[in-house]
């Protein structure tokens with residue numbers, strides 16, 4: 001460290017103008033998902049490599065049948081957030097838990113948010129019923145304790161065994177058709193911790209989905225940090241935010257079918 005070994009080779013190269021070129025064409029995300037990273041990091045320079053990449057959406061062959069079933073059970077019309085989360089042509093949605101409420105819990109093992117965990121379980125269940133392959137779904141959370149809480153809920157059914165639940169760092173360099181991000185932090189004291197302060201980590205989390213990115217979090221807590229505020233402002237302008245009113249509906253939805 002004293003001799004400069006804590007500095008990466010890339011950082012050293014960055015000091016020389018001719019040594020670094022920014023790559024700005026990508027073949028992973030559709031246009032809507034890419035717009036988030038463009039806002040947060042790339043200042044609009046990121047482009048889709050092909051029209052096919054730009055317009056690709058998630059394949060949910062049974063979505064209409066699921067919607068009819070949810071409607072038959074009542075309350076689906078009012079559950080705008082679930083429609084937003086399911087709709088293939090709506091590639092980005094942020095589910096705001098502000099009104100639920102969904103507070104974080106600090107335990108010995110770390111931070112978790114059980115309400116967000118239930119919500120992630122519910123959305124995963126509905127996506128699979130709608131025909132999404134479990135291997136095409138990835139769940140990301142910044143805290144290990146939250147991954148444990150989500151995995152424990154998913155472990156109740158073998159239908160979820162191929163859904164991958166991992167930290168942001170474990171997803172680096174990889175992607176899935178659908179990514180669900182649970183941001184966890186939700187408190188009144190203003191504490192966000194170090195993990196979510198790293199804009200690079202946030203950028204990795206929001207750039208793993210190819211076709212659908214569903215984020216779950218408490219906006220008043222998350223917007224205290226500048227990079228997340230920037231992201232949330234963009235989501236708000238683009239009408240990509242849905243409010244969750246209470247959890248009475250989705251608790252029942254988990255047990256559907």
Ligand SMILES: Nc1ncnc2c1ncn2[C@@H]1O[C@H](COP(=O)(O)OP(=O)(O)OP(=O)(O)O)[C@@H](O)[C@H]1O
Pocket residue numbers: 026027028049172173174175207
């Ligand atoms: N020329 C291409 N045509 C079609 N798809 C491509 C092409 N190049 C890359 N992809 C797809 O784009 C995605 C990202 O590619 P890759 O993993 O090489 O990027 P990366 O630089 O490692 O990204 P990151 O660092 O953000 O994880 C992958 O799903 C890959 O299949």
